[in-house]
Amino acid sequence: MACKLSNVCASRGSKTVLFDINLNVAPNAFYGILGQNGSGKTTLIDILCGLLKPDSGTITIADKPASSYSRRELAQKISLVPQDYGISFPFTVKEIVMMGRHPHMDRFSTPQAQDLDKVNMAMTETDTLGFANRFITDLSGGERQRVVFARALAQDAPFMLLDEPTASLDVRHALRLMSGVDERVSKKGCTAMVVLQDVNLAARYCKNLIFLKHGRIIAHGPAEDVLVPDVLKDVFDIDAQVRFEPELGVLQVIFK
Amino acid sequence: MLDKSPKPARSWISFPAQVTACFLLLLVCILVSAAMGSMRIPIKDVATAMAALIFDNQSLLAGLDPSVYAVVVDVRLPRILTSAWVGGALAVSGAVFQGILRNPLADPYTLGVSAGAGFGASLALILGLSFGGVWSISIFAFIGALTSLFVVMRLSASGGGYSSSNLVLSGIIVAAILSAGISFLKHLADERVSVIIFWLMGSFASKTGTDVALTLGFGITGTAACIIFGRDLNCMALGERSASSLGVDTGKVTLILLITASLMTAICVAVSGIIGFVGLLVPHILRPITGPDNRKLIPASFLVGAILLLGADTLTRAVLPSEVPIGVLTALIGGPFFCWIFRKRLMGDNGHGL
Secondary structure, three states, X not given: OOEEEXXXXXXXXXXXXXXXXXXEEOOOOEEEEEEOOOOOHHHHHHHHOOOOOOOXXXXXXXXXXXXXXOHHHHHHHEEEEOOOOOOOOOOEHHHHHHHHXXXXXXXXXXXXXXXXXXXXXXXXXXXXXXXXXXXXXXXXXXXXXXXXXXXXXXXXXXXXXXXXXXXXXXXXXXXHHHHHHHHHHHHHOOEEEEEOOOHHHHHHHOOEEEEEEOOEEEEEEEHHHHOOHHHHHHHHOOOEEEEEEOOOOEEEEEEO | OOOOOOOOOOOOOOHHHHHHHHHHHHHHHHHHHHHOOOOOOOHHHHHHHHHHHHOOOHHHHOOOOHHHHHHHHHHHHHHHHHHHHHHHHHHHHHHHHHHHOOOXXXXXXXXXXXXXXXXXXXXXXXXXXXOOOXXXXXXXXXXXXXXHHHHHHHHHOEOOEOOHXXXXXXXXXXXXXXXXXXXXXXXXXXXXXXXXXXXXXXXXOOOOHHHHHXXXXXXXXXXXXXXXXXXXXXXXXXXXXXXXXXXXXXHHHHHHHHHHHHHHHHHHHHHHOOOOOHHHHHHHHHHHHHOOOHHHHHHHHXXXXXXXXXXXXXXXXHHOOOXXXXXXXXXXXXXXXXXXXXXXXXXXXXXXXX
C-alpha cells in the first residue's frame, strides 16, 4: 500500500517537531526509522496512522487523502505497535489479541471462524499461545510487548507501523519479531515501517532507512546508499565504521 | 484453539449463568424485602399482591387483607424498586467512569460528579424551582454533574492520560468547593434548610411510581447505551493511541459515555440524594468474576448494584432499630472498602498508578 507525505509540518502542543517532511512510502517495502531521542520519530508514526493531524502539508494513503478515511477504515489499512503498552485492567492475553480484530468486526457480532484463525496465527507466530489465558497485568514487559505485537498481526493490515517494538525483548524474540515483519513484507506484500534504536538490527532487516534529526529527514534511501559513516556522524554524532557482512549480505556498523 | 495454559480463574461459571443467577437473586430480594418492615407480611401474600399488580387481576386478591395490597404495592414497592434501579444506575456509571478514565478509583462520588449534581439540585430546591417536580431538580442536577466533571477533568488532564492521584485530588478539590457551596445554600435557605439536609443525606422514603419509572427508564436506557459501546470501551483500556489505531473514535465514545454516565448519576441524585461508593464498590467486586470485558461487566454491575443498594435500604428500613440515611450507611460501609483498595494498589505491583 502506497503512502505519500508532502511538505508535512507537525507539532506537539506548542512545539513544532516535524519540519517539511516529504516522503514516498513505496508498497511492499521495509523501512527503518533511525534518529536520536526527540528527533520526531514517534511523531512521524503518529502522523502516518492518523493519530496526529499535521499543521500543514498533505498525506495521501492509497491515492486518497488521509482525511477522507474514517478511523475504522484507517484501522483496517494501518496497524500500530505503540511504544506505551500499559493496560489498565486484567484482560487475558487472548482477549487483548482479539481486540486486533475490532476494526473488522461489526458492533454486535461475535468473533467468526476467520477472526479466531487470525488470532490463533498471530499468537503462534509471536510465541504467546503458551500464556493465552493469563492476565496481561501479570506478564513481564517483554511478554506484554509480544502480546501487543500479536494484536497488531491479528489486525492484519497491509501497512504496519512499529514504534520501538523490540525495546524490551530479548535477542531471540527481537530477531523473531523482525523476521516476522520481514516475512509479511516479502511474502504477503505488506509495507512496514519500524522505529528502532538498534542501528544494526535496522541494517540487518530494513532495506530502506530514514534518518531523522531535529524533525527533518537528513538521509533517506536504500541502506547501502545511506548507511555511511558521514550520515551516522551527522545524525548521532558518533564515529563508526560500516562493514559489509558477506555471509548475510547486509551492512553492519562497528562503533569506534 | 490449541491452548495449554490453564483457564483464567474467573470462568468457573459461564456468563449467562452468572446473569441469570443475579437476576433471580434480585427478584428474591425484592420479594423478601417487600415482606419485611414494621408490618410483617408472609412471602406468599406478597407474591399474590405482586401477581395481582403485574397481571392486573384483582380477583387474585380474594381472601387477602386489603391493607396488605396497599402496603406492598403503594408503600413498599416504589421504595424497593427505586432503590434497586438507583443502585444499578450508580454501579453502571461507576464501571463506565472507571473504564473511560482507565482508573479503578473513579466513581461518581470520588470524581465530584455526585457533589456537582447535589449542588445543582440544592440550587433548584432553594430557588423553589419545583415547577416540573423531580424533572426540574433532575435538570439542575445534570448541569451540575456535567460542569463539575468537566472541571475535574480539566484540572487533572496531563499528557493525554488521567492519573489516579490527579483525578482523586481534583475530585476532592472540586467536591470541597461544592460542599462549601451547598453549605452556603443551606445558610440562605433559612427555614427550608431541613429539606436540603434530609434530601442530601439520601433517602428512598416516600418514593412514588414516577420515581420508579424515571430511574428505571434512565437506568435501562443508559445501561444499554453503555453496553453498545462496550467493545470500544474495552479497547480504550489499551490507552487512547492504541484504541484509535484499532479504529475506535475515542473522542466520540468518551463524550457519549461521560454524558450518559453523568446523566444517570444526576437522575439518581435528583431522586434520592447523594449515595456514595456504590459505583466504586460494585465493579470492583465483579471484575474478578466477570472479567474486565465491559459487555459483561456493565450488565452485571446493574444487577449487583441493584441487589446491594436494595439490601442496604432494606437494612436501614426494616432491620435497624431506627432509620439511618442511606447515603450515610453506604459511606460507612463503602469508605473502609475504598481505603482497602487504595492501600492494595499502593502496595501492589503497579504502584506507579497512584
